[in-house]
Amino acid sequence: MSRDPDNNQTLIAATNGPVVEADSTGLVLRLSDRVIRDIARRLPRPPFGTPAVPAGEPAALVPAERLDAGLLGDIDAWDLQREGDWLRFVAHRPGAEGARRYRRHVAGGGVIAETPGPVLGLLSxxxxxRLTTFAGAPCFPHHVMACAPPDEGEPDLPVTGxxxxxxxxxxxDALLSLRHEAYRALPLIVAxxxxxxxxxxxSAAGPAMAGLDDQLRRLEELAGSLGKPARLACIxxxxxxxxxxxxxxxxxADALAFMDLIAARLAPDLGTPxxxxxxxxxxxxxxxxxxxxxxxxxxxxxxxxxxxxDLTVVAPSYMFAQDDLGQPTEAALLDRARIEAEALETLLRRKPWTCPILCLAERDDRRLRAVFKADGPLAIDASDPFGAGPAAGFALAGTAAGISGVEIAPDDPQSVLIHLDGPLEPLAGAQPRLDYAVGGPARGRGAAHPPACGALRDQWSLNRDGGTLRRWALPGSLVIR
Incomplete structure (x- = not known):
């Protein structure tokens, strides 16, 4: 269905997406999983003797064949059975999973944990x-898998580690750790x-989109072979x-068109992007x-x-340290994963995740007032951890005026007062703008953070591994009204 608002109108919407939509052909009603299950219970049952299994679970039609666990090699495994194209067994494996039931495809590939619910995809x-990597397997090596095309000369397997x-x-890993600590179900996640x-x-015709189509097809094929639905947790x-x-x-405009392009390629069964x-x-x-x-x-x-x-900006990249090549360090990627996991878990609970974002810049007597949208009161961090300077990352453009000081507004904890050192007069042909974390001169080698950084945050924090993560304000720039 087109996502063009002229051709596809949402009549009724809920927090997790449209409920009733209209297009040129009529109305579309989106039912919940609970309603679908209730309808299935009310339908006539098949004749006695017909295998009562859902379509897409062919493995369940084949009786289990018990095998010697020694076929798996020198691993601590037992109760080996073959069901269709899968070998199922109990084993004690490395990683946080411990002793539990696993399975492996008969053609080889990764060992995956037996998991409840749909197969979740993390597409990026x-x-x-974004693609920086470090050596080592995931902390949950049998819950975090891949179903990518093989390298040249390698067999094409449905799932690999x-x-x-x-x-x-x-x-x-961060999502699974949150669930593991709370004794919640651990899903199978395909990165x-x-x-x-x-x-x-x-564009639509490029190799990037062809690769995306292939990756989504492989995700759905893997889920189908396991008798499960596929869902995209996030993009x-x-x-x-x-x-x-x-x-x-x-x-x-290009970013919106790119997101339209991605959303149009997703099957409805994968969920609202x-x-x-x-x-x-x-x-x-x-x-x-x-x-x-x-x-x-x-x-x-x-x-x-x-x-x-449905777009959520979970953090600004200036908070994550970089190496000499400008790539994120391993510790920075771990921090980023924890922030993203907290944001995604918050969204799944149908609560907002809002990094402070500049929404209005206006004159306020002989100073400026910067109004932010945020989940709570703002704070200018006195430690200035990224080296934003005395103006906390704020700067003026299109004017000769400068900033003499910044403070949180006494009458509004989500606004910042910016004191000027002179009249706010525009330069020739320019409109005065207020910048936050837009940048400055390039920094020298060894700088851990970019020049586009700031020291404004809200009160949210997360204590992990002896450190504290904060939710910092997003870079932005607005014309001063």
């Missing part, structure tokens, strides 16, 4: 910094990182400086002021006006 699209850790496998080329966002996108935007407006995004502040060596501004202003527009899409 980004360029170099991971031999490295990246943003998506770390996010899956699906997809590379984006440097430059403009891809992570990291777009910004790597797309070399020319103007903020063009970047915003939920986009998660980390606001890209660029690397420490970013030195093209015009491109930096276009990227940050464009992402700010996208966060404020995401169109028809």
């Amino acid at each position: 699209l980004g360029a170099g910094r 991971w031999r490295n850790r990246g943003a998506d496998t770390m996010l899956a 699906m990182p997809m590379p984006l080329p440097l430059g403009p966002l891809p 992570g996108i990291e777009i910004g400086h790597d797309q070399a935007p020319v103007t903020a407006a063009r970047f915003h 939920r986009f998660l995004m980390v606001a890209d502040a660029g690397p420490w060596w970013a030195n093209d002021a015009d491109a930096n501004r276009a990227a940050i202003e464009g992402q700010h527009l996208l966060a404020l006006r995401p169109g028809l899409h």
Whole structure:
């Protein structure tokens, strides 16, 4: 169904998506899983002797064949059975899972844990910094899997394990850790990182979209072979400086078209697409002021006006440390995964996740007032952990005036007062703008954070592994009213 609002109108909507929609052919009613199960119970039962299994569970039609667990090799396993194309067994395996029932495809590949519920996909699209990886298997090596195309000369297997850790496998680990600590069900998660080329966002005919289609097909085939539905837990996108935007407006339009393109390729059974995004502040060596501004202003527009899409910006990238090449460090990727997992769990509880975002910049006597949307009171962190400077990341553009001081407004804990050192008069042909974490001169080698950074946050915190994670304000820029 088209997602064009002129051709597809939502008549009734709930927090998890449209309930009643209309298009040129009529009405579409989306029923809950509970209603579908109730309808199934009311339908006539099949004749006695007909296998009462849902379509898509062919393995259940084949009687289990007991085998010698020694066929699995020298591992601590027992109760080996073959059911269709799968070997099922109980084993004590490495990782946090411990002793439980597992399965492996008869053709080989990864050992996966027996899990309840649908097979969850974590899809992400980004360029170099999104795809940074480190050696080592996931903490839940049999719950975090891959179903990617094989390398040249390798067999094409339905599911394989991971031999490295990246943003998506770390996010899956973080989600599973939250559930494991709370003694909740541990789902099977398929991490699906997809590379984006440097430059403009891809079109429908490009290799990136062909790779996306293939990855989604493989996810659904894996779930079908297990007799389970497939669902997309979220779609992570990291777009910004790597797309070399020319103007903020063009970047915003291209990003919306790109998200439309992704959403149109998803089968309805995969669920309503939920986009998660980390606001890209660029690397420490970013030195093209015009491109930096276009990227940050464009992402700010996208966060404020995401169109028809369910988009949540979970964090700004300036909070995550970088190495000498501008890539995130392993500790930074772990922190990022924890933030993303907390955001996703919050959204699944149907609660908002809102990083402070600049919504209005206006004159207030001889000062400026910056109004933010946030989940709670704001704070200017006195420790300035990213080196934003005395203005906490705020700056003026299009005027000769400067900033002499910043403070949280006494009459509104979600506003910042910006004191000026002179009259706010525009430069020739320019409109004065208020910037937050838009950037400055490129930093030298060894800088852990980019010049586009700030010191404004809300009161949320997470204590993990002896450190404290905060929810920092997103980069942005607005014309001063």
